[in-house]
Amino acid sequence: MKKIKLFCLSAALIVLLASCASEEAQSEESIDVTAASEQDIQNEEPDLNSLNPEDMYTELFAMRVAPEKYEGRLISMEGLFTVYQEDPEKDYKFMVVTDEIEACCGQGLEFIPAGDPDFPEDYPDPGTPVRVTGRFEIYDDEGDTVGRLTDAKLSE
Secondary structure, eight states, X not given: OHHHHHHHHHHHHHHHHHHHHHHHHHHHHHHHHHHHHHHHHHHSXXXXXXXXXXXXXXXXXXXXXXXXXXXXXXXXXXXXXXEEOSSTTSOOEEEEEOSSSTTTTOOEEEEEESSOOOTTTTSOOTTOEEEEEEEEEEEXXXXXXXXXXXXXXXXX
């Protein structure tokens, strides 16, 4: 009887160890797949226009939280043209703000236009729907690391 119990216990232990090894192999495989997927995502050139409003908000928020993941990537976004000047001694800052969620959260993306257009002559009126496409860069804004689009093409 002891031999049967010992045999059953040994068989159960072998099955248990085999299933753990199998789960570990699957886990390692999942990690590799996840890492590959994340790298593919980082290499994509996101077109924020193809996202629904919630996903666009999430992507814009991610750009603020971890701008280094987007650095150098070509990004395109549609929204409302916005301009502001913090004080008369500073340059104007230009943004495109999503019109779908503006009432809720006002997420937007700063951009520096290509060329050297004059404001306000060479720009649309504030609040005009526009599409902006540019290269994402990180810069220091009075101690804060932020991102913006550079060499941006602006179209109505």
